[in-house]
Amino acid sequence: MKKMLTLAAMVLAISACSGQQVEQNAAPVKVTSLAGEMKVTDVRPANEMSVYPSRGTSIERTFEHQPPLVPHRDTYAISASKNGCLNCHSTEKAARMKATPVDATHVKADGSFNNAFYFCDQCHVAQAENKQQIVGNKFSK
Ligand code: HEC
Ligand code: HEC
16 A cells, blocks of 8 residues: 555656646637637527428439439438338338339348338438528539
8 A cells, every 4th residue: 555655656746747737928829710700609590490392393313323302301200110201102102102112222132121221311312492502512414
């Protein structure tokens, strides 16, 4: 026990000499935010809530093999126990729900759904009607 205490005291003594004290009189660093001269406390208004078409129709694709955009709301639950999207788009239910069945690539050879495609919104994104231009886009085919 005594040995331990002596060792601890030595370690403390060494670290005190290591010169890691904060320098008191250092010149202030001038950092300019990329957002410009904006007070950190300024709160900008929230974005408008997205409004989705209630009866959307297929949106033309921009390039080959593009995951088609979702022409309706995308807030259907996708959880371990249920997948709201498959309620309408699964191979079995699509015709009855008047929706396009999932692409053949989303289906295994035995006809069952390939769970690698379970999280639809990883690839398919919904398009709101009240779009807001947030950033410029120079995409061209
Ligand atoms: C209540 C039924 C219903 C649900 C639930 C549903 N959809 Fe749809 N979906 C439709 C209908 C109807 C259309 C329009 C017809 C079409 O193009 O398939 C459509 C269109 C689409 C399209 C466009 C298909 C194309 O070829 O242009 C995609 C992609 C899509 N839905 C993905 C999803 C995703 C992802 C979810 C879950 C977040 C979802 N849908 C949930 C009914 C539904
Ligand atoms: C890993 C990405 C990915 C995931 C996850 C995914 N998809 Fe797709 N999906 C695609 C791509 C890519 C296409 C276009 C295929 C092509 O045209 O080659 C597509 C096509 C579709 C189509 C149009 C089929 C057609 O015949 O026009 C529907 C409907 C669809 N997906 C629904 C869904 C649903 C519902 C889910 C979730 C259960 C889902 N997808 C998950 C990438 C994905």
